Structures are given as C-alpha cells and as structure tokens.
Amino acid sequence: MTLRLGTRGSALAMAQSTTVADAVRERTGRDVELVEIVTSGDRSSAPIQQLGVGVFVSALRDALLANEIDFAVHSYKDLPTATAKGLVVAAVPQRQDPRDALVARGGLTLNELPDDARIGTGALRRIAQINALGRRLHAVPLRGNVDTRLRKLAEGEFDAIVLAHAGLARLGRGAEATEVLDPLLMLPAPAQGALAVECREDDAELREVLAALDDEYTRAAVAAERALLAELEAGCSAPIAALAEVAEGDEGPEIYLRGAVFSPDGGFALRLSRTGTLADAAEVGRALARDLREEGADNALGVQHDPHP
Ligand SMILES: NCc1[nH]cc(CCC(=O)O)c1CC(=O)O
Numbered sequence: 038m039t040l041r042l043g044t045r046g047s048a049l050a051m052a053q054s055t056t057v058a059d060a061v062r063e064r065t066g067r068d069v070e071l072v073e074i075v076t077s078g079d080r081s082s083a084p085i086q087q088l089g090v091g092v093f094v095s096a097l098r099d100a101l102l103a104n105e106i107d108f109a110v111h112s113y114k115d116l117p118t119a120t121a122k123g124l125v126v127a128a129v130p131q132r133q134d135p136r137d138a139l140v141a142r143g144g145l146t147l148n149e150l151p152d153d154a155r156i157g158t159g160a161l162r163r164i165a166q167i168n169a170l171g172r173r174l175h176a177v178p179l180r181g182n183v184d185t186r187l188r189k190l191a192e193g194e195f196d197a198i199v200l201a202h203a204g205l206a207r208l209g210r211g212a213e214a215t216e217v218l219d220p221l222l223m224l225p226a227p228a229q230g231a232l233a234v235e236c237r238e239d240d241a242e243l244r245e246v247l248a249a250l251d252d253e254y255t256r257a258a259v260a261a262e263r264a265l266l267a268e269l270e271a272g273c274s275a276p277i278a279a280l281a282e283v284a285e286g287d288e289g290p291e292i293y294l295r296g297a298v299f300s301p302d303g304g305f306a307l308r309l310s311r312t313g314t315l316a317d318a319a320e321v322g323r324a325l326a327r328d329l330r331e332e333g334a335d336n337a338l339g340v341q342h343d344p345h346p
Contacts, residue, residue: 039068040243043097043106046073047182052207053232054110057130057250064249072106091117098124101235107243108236113228113259118267121235127247128234129256134202135230135280137163137223138214140190141197146216150174150197157186157195161301162276166223167199168303183208199223203230224278224297224308227262231255254283254290257318261294264322269298269334276301276337279322283315292318296325298334305337 040061044054051071058069076096097109098121113129139147147170150156156167157179164176177195179186183204190198199218205211234250236243258281265279281294292315297308309328313321326334 039070040108040246041072041106042069043072043074043100043109045076045093045097048208049112049183049204050110052209053112056207057110057232057234060130060250061246065246067246072100074100074106074109091115098235101237104237107240108234108247111233111235113231113233113263114226116228116233118263118270123238124235125238125244126233127236127244128250129252129259130232130234130250131252132203132231132255132258133206134217135225136202136220137199137218137225137229138202138205138211139197139199139216139218140187140205140213141215142190142193142195144215145197147197147218147222154196155194157189157198158200160226160276162226162278162299163199163223165276165299165301165303165306166278168301169299169306170222170303183210187213201225201229220280220295224295225280227266227277227279228259229280231259253315257281257292257315258283260318261292261313261322261325262296264319265294265296265326265329266322268323268326269329279325281318281321290315292321294321294325296322296329298329298337300337305333307332307334307337 042054042058044050054071061069074096076093093115094111100106101109102123152173155175155177157177158164159178159180167174167176186198186200202214202217205214234247261281262279266277269277276299278297281292283290283292291312293312295310299306307329309325311321311325
C-alpha cells in the first residue's frame with residue numbers, strides 16, 4: 038500500500054519531504070505519495086511571535102490523527118515542546134548544518150559589514166544576538182519563506198540577512214551564504230537543522246519502517262536542546278538558543294551542550310555549557326536550563342521570581 042506523506046507546500050517543506058520520501062522508498066521499496074496540507078502559518082504573513090508556536094504544525098497533526106496521511110516531516114525547531122497525544126516522532130534523521138548563515142550583498146562577512154548596515158531577520162533570538170555584538174548594526178524585521186527573504190535582500194531592502202544554513206542548503210542555495218556564523222556569535226535555535234518524522238503512535242508497522250532513518254546522535258542532541266527549551270520557556274517567545282554536539286570521549290560518545298538566553302535588545306546575554314552522556318541528554322538540557330536560571334536567565338525572559346521564598 039502507498040504511504041501518504043503530508044507536507045506543507047513551501048519549497049523548503051517540499052525539499053525536506055522529498056528527501057525523506059526518497060529515503061523511505063529506497064529502504065523499503067514502498068511507494069510514497071506527497072499530500073499537500075495548508076497550515077495557518079502558510080496563510081498568514083503576521084510576525085511569528087504573534088502567531089505563536091505550532092502554526093506550521095497543527096494542520097499536519099490534525100491530518101495524521103484523522104488518518105488522511107500516514108506520516109509528516111517537520112522542521113524540528115518548529116515543533117512545540119509539548120508532545121502530541123497519539124503521535125510519535127518515529128525518526129530523527131541525521132542533522133545537517135545547525136548553524137545560522139549570513140547572506141550579505143557584495144559577498145561581505147559579518148566583520149566586513151559597514152557601520153549602520155541593515156540586517157534582516159525575523160527571529161528575536163537572532164535580533165538579540167546581532168544587538169549583543171555591540172556593533173553599529175541594525176536588526177530589521179523580516180519574514181517570509183527563504184526565497185522571499187533572499188529576494189528582498191537582492192532588491193536592496195537590506196545589506197544582509199541571517200537565516201538557517203540548513204534551509205539554504207536544502208533549497209540548493211547553500212553557496213549563497215557569505216559566512217556560516219560561528220555559534221560563539223550566533224547560537225542557533227534548539228533543534229535547528231534537524232527534521233522530525235512523525236506518525237501515529239499505534240502505527241507499529243510504519244514506526245518500524247521509519248526507525249531505519251533515525252540517527253542516534255542527532256536524536257540525543259535534539260533531546261538535550263529541546264529539554265533546555267522546555268524547562269526555560271514560560272509560554273513566552275523569549276530568545277533562547279541551544280546547540281548540542283556529540284564528540285567521542287574516553288568512555289564513548291559525549292554530549293556537549295551550549296545554551297544561552299538574551300534580552301531582545303542584546304543588553305543581557307548569558308551563555309553556559311554542560312556535558313553528559315547520550316543516555317542523559319534530556320537531563321543535561323534540564324540541568325543547563327537550571328544553571329541558566331540560577332545565573333539570572335529570568336532577567337532576560339521577564340519572569341519575576343521571589344528571590345526569598
Ligand atoms: N522558522 C522557519 C524555519 N523553520 C526551519 C527553517 C530552516 C531549516 C531548519 O532549521 O531546519 C526555517 C527558516 C530559518 O529559520 O531561516
């Protein structure tokens with residue numbers, strides 16, 4: 038029987054879904070058909086912060102639960118941290134580049150941008166980190182899919198834009214990055230560059246098929262990053278960044294997690310890290326979130342806690 042893969046219609050979503058569909062076909066010999074689903078995030082041009090989490094996701098999840106599709110591919114960073122009842126992330130394929138990229142007119146790097154350069158980006162996390170550089174740069178709101186953002190850059194609205202390198206690469210435009218930004222300067226969003234392949238929890242047969250696409254290291258890295266996010270976020274869209282990397286330690290693979298919180302104006306920037314085993318990935322994330330809280334993360338998030346309870 039043909040497997041139905043639900044996908045958003047954007048070029049990025051199509052590229053991601055096509056890659057996963059090809060991998061499933063190759064491994065199983067099964068036919069995979071793409072079914073386009075329009076989400077509320079696709080219909081609206083409002084700023085992401087106003088739309089809230091999950092705008093690109095809920096229509097796909099509804100279609101899964103209604104048995105209109107069998108599985109769906111999400112950009113993992115767009116998935117809310119709350120788990121969806123009746124659904125499971127059956128595979129986390131190997132992550133590509135998790136970093137952000139700068140695309141600047143004239144081929145400039147971040148360092149080479151002139152004073153008062155206008156940098157287009159939508160995410161508060163990127164705006165905060167541009168401001169935290171302490172340079173005379175202006176972070177200017179920019180939304181739209183990857184093609185739209187590149188077009189606005191070419192039309193001269195901005196001197197540069199910052200976006201996920203993985204998004205560029207999946208559209209075959211990775212070479213247009215004029216600099217892939219060091220996470221020391223621009224720590225990415227939790228789960229950036231990773232995909233989540235989701236299906237119904239009770240679909241045991243498909244879960245087994247999809248498990249073949251799972252990458253253990255990426256799954257652990259994303260678990261650490263998202264546990265940090267879940268522990269810190271208080272329903273707000275405060276700028277939180279996290280990146281976990283897996284390296285071979287003396288006693289097997291080790292996870293190295295960096296996390297950061299910022300005030301939107303970049304005046305407050307707190308960066309910390311922790312290490313641990315892959316099996317403890319989520320606990321490493323929660324522990325780092327607690328560290329960040331202890332060091333004053335809530336000053337950035339705007340959450341008031343009684344210091345002497
Ligand atoms: N928020 C939109 C979004 N969701 C996933 C990606 C890129 C690919 C990825 O991070 O997996 C992007 C574009 C961007 O942030 O520039």
